[in-house]
Amino acid sequence: MNFNEQTLTDAAVARLDGCTDPRLREIMSSLIRHLHAFVRDVELTESEWFEAIKFLTETGHRCDDKRQEFILLSDTLGVSMLVDAINHRNPSGTTDTTVFGPYFVAGAPELPHWGHIAEGLPGTPCYVSGTVRDTNGQAISGAIIDLWQTDGVEGLYDVQVAGDTMFGRGRVRTDAQGRYAFRTVKPISYTIPADGPVGRMLRMMGRHPWRPAHVHTMLQCEGYRSITTHLFVKGDPWLKSDAVFGVKDSLVVDFVDRPAGPAPDGSLSEVAFCEAHYDFVMARA
């Protein structure tokens, strides 16, 4: 007892003496030290502390089955990309990773080669194909690629829209030559949900909520390190100021506009479309 400004932090850390989980002890000790250092650093006032309590509470209240405001908070403060960077110090030559985001949904259907992940959605038809190889250039067959994205006109994920219809999602599998291919609508830039506490925080910080257009991809294959990343659309105006710090040059892909006519899947498109090509590289686990 009798803890003061100087002794309180050590006292709080010392309370972990009975913690039998060494990793938890390490994490909580560090968290307490950094949290206290922050409070000391800015000399947080009581009313600012209470604003923080209310902000966290409201952030929690905005989380439900369809929305994860704490992931948005982590993303917009650069924490998610830092965790990503620390956890994916992958061998050079492998595909860069980026932020997972709050919109993944398990259980998307597996589609055939050139299957459509956004059937019936508004937007510019888009054909995406490429290969998955290992760091020696050998094709990886049977890799599963989870894909998810917004529609091509409003920039909303299925889980942001009322109703339980899944759209903008699918899984494709690489063939014996390591090739994958799918159809979709061209992704567009969109804002992260800005009508909650994180949106308010961004406005107060003088920041915009825009993310450059992208398709989420998650690659998994037995014996290889999984890769969670995006394919960004070259030329997007928000590439340099992505609200969640996720863009890497190597992930920016040319979505080439094509007139109506022969399409990459062998069909004949009656409307203009675009096509993109990207080759992934996975490292052995």
Add this chain to the structure above:
Amino acid sequence: MNFNEQTLTDAAVARLDGCTDPRLREIMSSLIRHLHAFVRDVELTESEWFEAIKFLTETGHRCDDKRQEFILLSDTLGVSMLVDAINHRNPSGTTDTTVFGPYFVAGAPELPHWGHIAEGLPGTPCYVSGTVRDTNGQAISGAIIDLWQTDGVEGLYDVQVAGDTMFGRGRVRTDAQGRYAFRTVKPISYTIPADGPVGRMLRMMGRHPWRPAHVHTMLQCEGYRSITTHLFVKGDPWLKSDAVFGVKDSLVVDFVDRPAGPAPDGSLSEVAFCEAHYDFVMARA
């Protein structure tokens, strides 16, 4: 773009360039730096990050009109007491402050001298009195003392119990000689709510959720610095290990047991009771 483990923090801080509120900019810059330092320090894994997201979400979901789990989190990590210490570097000789806690409710009734803040509640009858003076020893009349505490048997605040009945709360005012007096039931040690995420965290950390018995007090008077503090019960087994780090020697008060007979308010008590005396000292604003 192309931010990596080394460059991400500066990039996230630089996004505050458009922030027009210098204090918010200072706070958010420091928060981002300390949060990132924590993540780097422990090399937080992706699954640990996701556990943290789920923990914060659950903590938010446990907050409602009757419960403030984020304040519990702040209290149990020593953050609340640190904020208290930083904001109350009061002139020596004034009453020590301690944690505000999540259980204050505005609008408690003002009671007369020797009014009862816990009428009808189970517990040992208790008479508390004393004075409020300034640092020169001059009586302060008209100071308002907000009081709140649990019942004397179960250790629950009114807001933790179903229904909207207010109990264990009241305000008293010092008289012309700076004296205050109230009746209550003797406070008992209690556990902070341990059935939520903060309780789970404490168990995982090898910590107990107990707080030593106390009466909350908040003193306010025009021209003086407000004081938020507790009166702790001497001899309580949890004084040295208060779950929220709030105990100071100077706030530990002897609650003296008395047999049935004449009571401090001039009445005759038919049952045994206890009495306590405490003199507060306020500094000029």
